[in-house]
Amino acid sequence: MNVVEEAVRLICGTDSQVAAAVAKRFAHRAGARPIIALETATVAAELASNVLRHGGGGALVCRSFSTFLEIVATNARDCDEAALRACIEAAKRDPFAAPRGLGTIVRMADEIELEVLPPQRIVIRTRKHLSPPAKGRLRTG
DSSP states (O other): OOOEEEEEEEOSTTHHHHHHHHHHHHHHHTTOOHHHHHHHHHHHHHHHHHHHHHSSSEEEEEEEOSSEEEEEEEESSOOOHHHHHHHHHHHHHOTTTSOHHHHHHHHHOSEEEEEEETTTEEEEEEEEESSOOOTTOOOOO
């Protein structure tokens, strides 16, 4: 499997726009339809914004695989894992009632996963399929 990736350091507020541009470029290069590219860019911008606002900065990595795009965001400082997990689960149940950024991520990403790396670094991994997944095969974490 040929994987292409590019990382974006998240240090200041404008880095969320950089993350969106990188993600959109990745989607276009991977052959995604325009709507998939826009949704991927929006997910990247929201993840980056959340990492900057709540995680003290960090990094965002865009990866393109043969059938999907993956956006991985990692924070720079400790976060409350339990609170974030609860927010993600609530957003999965009702993405329109969730906080704006997280609700947007849940609505636009095909999959979202949360993992914790020592010492309490939060990693959020999202995937956007280049073509719609088969019915009943969508997994959201």
